[in-house]
Amino acid sequence: MVTRICDRCGQPLEEGALRYVAKIQVFAAYDPLEITFEDLMRDHSDDIKKILEQCKDLTEEDLMRDVFVDFQFDLCHACQRAYIADPLPASQEGN
Ligand SMILES: [Zn+2]
Structure with missing residues (x-):
């Protein structure tokens, strides 16, 4: 009985037959941040407004x-x- 197909070539994968699963995660990577006292004291309102402006036309899925x-x-x-x-x-x- 065919329960799956190979996602790469489309060949049927019979139930119980040898098959493999490839899991791929692609995510944004950030280097560790160094936060200074001046960073904490600075007003970030303009930065936040800029980010919100950049995101305003994007859907939740896009983000x-x-x-x-x-x-x-x-x-x-x-x-x-x-x-x-x-x-x-x-x-x-x-x-
Ligand atoms: Zn295949």
């Missing part, structure tokens, strides 16, 4: 996508081997 995206894919054995051999293929943009 979340900029911070954290989570993927999960089922893979057949052939696609698992291909994926781990080249998990980050070079971008085609600009070619």
Whole structure:
């Protein structure tokens, strides 16, 4: 019985057959902040207004996508081997 398909090649994955799961999380990374006394005393109202202005036309989904995206894919054995051999293929943009 087919319960899943390979998300990479579309091959049916029979129930009980060997399959792989690729979980990918892409999230905004921040370097540790060094907060000084002057930072704490400064008025941040203008900074907050600027950020709110930048966000005013974005949906909640857009904002979340900029911070954290989570993927999960089922893979057949052939696609698992291909994926781990080249998990980050070079971008085609600009070619
Ligand atoms: Zn596959």
